[in-house]
Amino acid sequence: MEISFVGAGNLAWHLAPALENAGHHVNEVYSRQLQHSRQLVSNLYDARTHSDLNFADSPSQLFILAVPDDSLESVCSQLVLPENAILVHTSGSQSLSKLERWETIYSDVPVQTGVFYALQTFTRGRPFMDFMDIPICVEATDKETEDILVKLGQELSDIVYIITSAERSTLHLAAVFACNFTNHLLTIAHDLTTAQQLEFDLLRPIIRETIQKGLSVDNPADVQTGPARRGDLSTIERHLAQLENAPQLAEIYQLITKNIIQRYRK
Template sequence: MKISFIGAGNVAWHLAQAFENAGHWICEVYSRNPDHARLLASSLYDTNVQPDLNFSESEAELIIIAVSDDAIEHVIEQIVLPENAILAHTSGTRSLAEFQKLVEVYSDVYVHTGVFYPLQTFTKGVEMYYREIPFCIESRNELIESRLIKLAESISDSVTRMDSDERFILHVGAVFASNFTNYLFTVSHNLLEREQISFELLKPLIRTTVNKVLLAVDPAPGQTGPARRGDWKTTSRHLEYLQETNQDWIEIYRVLTDKIRDFYIAK
């Protein structure tokens, strides 16, 4: 398939290379920062840097918008597309109906729309095993949806048709599972660093915790710790220590302790 990207951030960086390795041609890359587009294009075999959002002469069958949610509308306002092209976004939260409406308002030609959402956290330079990444696909047109599914299946073994409401709820769950968890890792790292204790000591615990979750149907029975046990003497001592550190950490500790207590002890 012939594919072009709008955006040269983490998502575009990974998807473009995965598609190319699967035999697809990445025609163009556009970014509001031309240096980012040049860097991504240079990592691909035969890809041009698109200087602006005029794609009217592009050979691409699919143009993927891989930018922040807030930037999607601005892109659609400016983009010029070839007729009958497929335009898809990679957002977990923007609905297909909202996306379609924007395209109808701003596009002078008929354009097929779709969603190509990879459920993963991407960072440039971090290797990914794409076959395990879930892709959530949506389009109003069954033929277009089938083409997007076939594209996803060329790089992944986990491809699902999913409507906008389901995808939004999945994204909320992903924020709890990934974004919030990573922030807690960061708090833990900074707390130990403050006392000149190596964060490396926690990594076996983190691996075991994550592995338990991956092996479980329901992670709830795997919960451990003082709040789970109702060990309020220990939690009080923790809070006394945290009084000398960071007010945000105290608030986080209190909220999570209370929620664990309510979930396990108060029943």
């Protein structure tokens, strides 16, 4: 399939090479940051940078919007596509109906719309990721487009689901808790240790065991440990005393502790 990317950020950095490795051809890459599109194109077979959002003469059949959620409508309002092209966004939280509505408003030609959401955290500049075990969540406004996106997903991954916008939004919310919030808590742990000239490496074994243990069971609640789980109020009070001069961290500590205690209260 002939494909063009609108956006050259974290996701595009990994998805574009993966599509080429699966036998597809990336024609063009557009990015507001020309350096990003040039860097991505340098990792592709014979793609070229595209200077604007007018793709009317593009040979591509599929156009992948790999841009931040709050830029989607603005990009759609300027995007010019070939007739009967397929336009997909890659957002976890934006609905398909919004994309369909924007294309109805802004496009002068018929365009099929869909969603091609890879449920993973991506960072540009890191080694290219193998998509084989990354869930691909697909949605489309018509069966023909859905079939095309499912086939495309299956060429990349062993895990392809057809899900609704509401289901995808729930997955995205859950991923924020499991991924983004977890990483932020690790950042807080790093700040606490380094502030006392302690090596963050001392925490790596317990972090590794916690994640591995949580993933080894059906419900991570079954392996919850710690003072809140035990109802160890004296330890909790000592921890809060240590955070006396860090009220924001104390608030986070209290909120999570309260939630754990309430969940496991007998």
